[in-house]
Amino acid sequence: MSAGHDTVAQVVDDHDARSRPGVPGSRDHSIASAAAVVRLTPMARTRRAPSTPEHGVNPFADVADMASRDAHGVPGDLLEGYLEELDEVSTTGRPLRPDQLRARREVGTRAAERGVSLHGVIDLHLSATWLAWRSLSGVRQATGADAVRAAGEAVFKAADVAVTAIAEGYEEAQRWAVRQEESFRREFVDDLLDGRNLGQLAERAERFGLRLAGSNVVAAVRSTRPVVDGGEVARAVETSLGLRVDFRDVLVTTKDGLLICVTPDARPDVPDEFVRQVGAALGPDTTWRVGLGRAHSGPGGVVRSFEQARYALDLAERLGLPGRLHKAVDLLVYQVLLRDSAALQDLVSVVLQPLRTARGGPEPLLETLAAYFANGHVAAACARELHLGVRTVTYRLQRVAELTGYSVDDPAQALSLQVAVLGAKLLDWPG
Structure with a gap:
């Protein structure tokens, strides 16, 4: 908000320069200076601030509704307490208290939970700031340019820290939502590949874009380079694969150090592309293999295909089989021998x-x-x-x-x- 402080100072200096000697600063002069500040802000160039309230009238009665319209419909109730906080700051010059900053962080959290964008909630508060400017007690009661300057600096600083607190609350809510989603996804993946809670898997799978009623195959990658959930390799493969194939009904995840891809049997292009992207992500200096299970239907089918993919990896390593991709269907003879x-x-x-x-x-x-x-x-x-x-x-x-x-x-x-x-x-x- 340093630019805002400079603007206030410049307006007040210009006002002083235009004042005639011997004519003291008046309340009208102060309000004119404040209005000039508003006119210099980008939003105020095309919008009209509310008139100075009459005595005994709530100065902020319509500001929340006006700010909501100005912010393209962001709910005005997210301003709860903000205008009163600015009014207090304009009079006392003191910064926002810790409890007031906590209230702004909570507003950011609520906005995130309600699906309001961070841009929207900040726009709402900045619109409310300039709309309420002329109605703030510190501005209305100012008796000179110095008083206007002091009120403006205090209000701009308060708006600055308030917006920062809102952003912190919003981002924390988003981080928590991401962690929750990751936790739900991890639990679903573990149940899917371990064969637990099969009766609920089909419904839960829809949330992650999978259709377990059909036939699916599982590819599993084992490499000398560790592959972790959310790590660089997993993210790179998932992103690159999504750019090159229709990513619907495809799940890329990790399990027990393996990089996993679950895809419908009707999508034979996905496993081959998955292998190519794994090679690009791991690089030429990493030793890795891919095991591909056979196609099976239903929630339990993913578990069977995953076990076959993992078994194909074990056999390929024990036998020293050449190549990167090892299909369970091609290794049935070894299973016969081992039985x-x-x-x-x-x-x-x-x-x-x-x-x-x-x-x-x-x-x-x-x-x-x-x-x-x-x-x-x-x-x-x-x-x-x-x-x-x-x-x-x-x-x-x-x-x-x-x-x-x-x-x-x-x-x-x-x-x-x-x-x-x-x-x-x-x-x-x-x-």
Whole structure:
């Protein structure tokens, strides 16, 4: 409000310069100076201030209604006590008391709760300030330019701190509302992905733009860089994804350190775009994978898809599968193997146990077998992946056949070897 103080001083100085010697300052001169202040404020250029009240009439009877109209319909009851506070300040020159500032903060809080914009409630108070100016006791009773200057400075300072208090109350109410919304959202996400309170989830989901009656899929990201709720990565992915796809019925959130995306099965473009945005947000130096669950319907379907996405991540990491995106539907064969872990252990023991006797241990031979099968039984491609010579690869494969009796050249024996190698990874053999 420093500009306002300078304006008051300039108006009063101009008034003094125009006053004739020997003619004392009068009440009319004071009111004229105050009116000049009003004319210099931007709002007053096109609006007419109320007339000076007659004796015995409430000077602020119509100011609240006029200020409300001037502020485009912001409720005038938000001014409760403000004009009386300004009137007191104009007379005493003292700043607003702590209890009066608390009242302004409460007004800011109420305005936020009622959906009034911060701009609107501030406009209401500033309009009321200039509309009530000529009716303030300190201005009406002023007997000279110095008195007008003192009243103006006190009133402008009071309006300044009042508006600041209103903004503080408004912002605090907004922060509280955001925290409440975040709390509701976190509780909903936990219930959704843990499978709790399924009977109420469908209704609650509508608040966050989800339709659980249909079929949904869940993508889950795990990375070496921590992903937290509301963190930089989560915000960047959510914002970028929203700019590139229709974001209706899509939820981006976090759970147990994973970045989660829930999307309708009918939107096959969303998971692929989600993967692209995750890569952009995490950068090239971060190791990360995405597990994609299968589509399931209903509130419980999201839980099942999330569990499958998480399981796909676990399998991809244990098996060292290449690529970023790992779909649960493509990993069903591994689940079949793990369902009979006893039989899998027997297979690994029977087929691969002899490799323990190899010089250097079984690991180099297991690594060669895994790369050989992953590269379509092509020794040259296997050699390139392992940075070995082709002769080294063929020697290791021959050594496997000598130790185990299983050859990669025999289709049936090669299948047993391949399943046994997968089982070794799943069971962390020989560790």
